[in-house]
Amino acid sequence: MKILLHMCCGPCSCYPVKRLREEGMEPEGYFFNPNIHPYKEWEQRLTTAKEFAAKVSMPMQADENYRLRDFLRQALPAEAQPNGRCHFCYSWRLEQTARFAAENGFEAFTSTLFYSIYQQHDLMKQMAESFAERYKVHFYYEDFRPGWQEGIDISHALELYRQPYCGCIFSEEERYSKAIRKQRKAAAKAAKAKRLATETAEAGAD
Numbered sequence: 001m002k003i004l005l006h007m008c009c010g011p012c013s014c015y016p017v018k019r020l021r022e023e024g025m026e027p028e029g030y031f032f033n034p035n036i037h038p039y040k041e042w043e044q045r046l047t048t049a050k051e052f053a054a055k056v057s058m059p060m061q062a063d064e065n066y067r068l069r070d071f072l073r074q075a076l077p078a079e080a081q082p083n084g085r086c087h088f089c090y091s092w093r094l095e096q097t098a099r100f101a102a103e104n105g106f107e108a109f110t111s112t113l114f115y116s117i118y119q120q121h122d123l124m125k126q127m128a129e130s131f132a133e134r135y136k137v138h139f140y141y142e143d144f145r146p147g148w149q150e151g152i153d154i155s156h157a158l159e160l161y162r163q164p165y166c167g168c169i170f171s172e173e174e175r176y177s178k179a180i181r182k183q184r185k186a187a188a189k190a191a192k193a194k195r196l197a198t199e200t201a202e203a204g205a206d
């Protein structure tokens, strides 16, 4: 089966490529990630994706346009909704992958996003299924998450650059800002205290 594999980066491609080959498929990689910022980081991830593809002899294509402004134009309004920015981000990348697959004669598509233990897996699956229907191309689904550690091990063996944050400038801030980490810790603590108080009140009512 001629299958297009959307690659969010090199390290996340390690396990999915292994699995697809075990299933008898020869994937072709496709790097389309307008969500990666700033420029040097996007360039580094693109270079690493190419390095990975060369090391495992996988053909790949890449959209080499850095699209910070296009991303922000749509991500900023989406921030008003809970998880809105990530929904927009998944949707853009999965739709473009489905469209590219259909326009370039692929029978199916999938994405290394289904390897991530940090993303909203079920939501991305629903989106991919709906884009498959829209563009009349098969979505090959596999939950690659069980191979999380194996993928990390392969990426180390191949000496690939591993990124320290998800991709967009917001996630970079969330990764490094002490103030945001402090806020999140306080919110988690407050939620835990609220849960315990509810449980105690419920136990008292029994």
Ligand code: SF4
Pocket: 035, 036, 085, 086, 089, 090, 166, 167, 168, 169, 170, 171
């Ligand atoms: S956090 Fe990750 S998934 Fe969410 S918008 Fe940023 S790059 Fe995309």
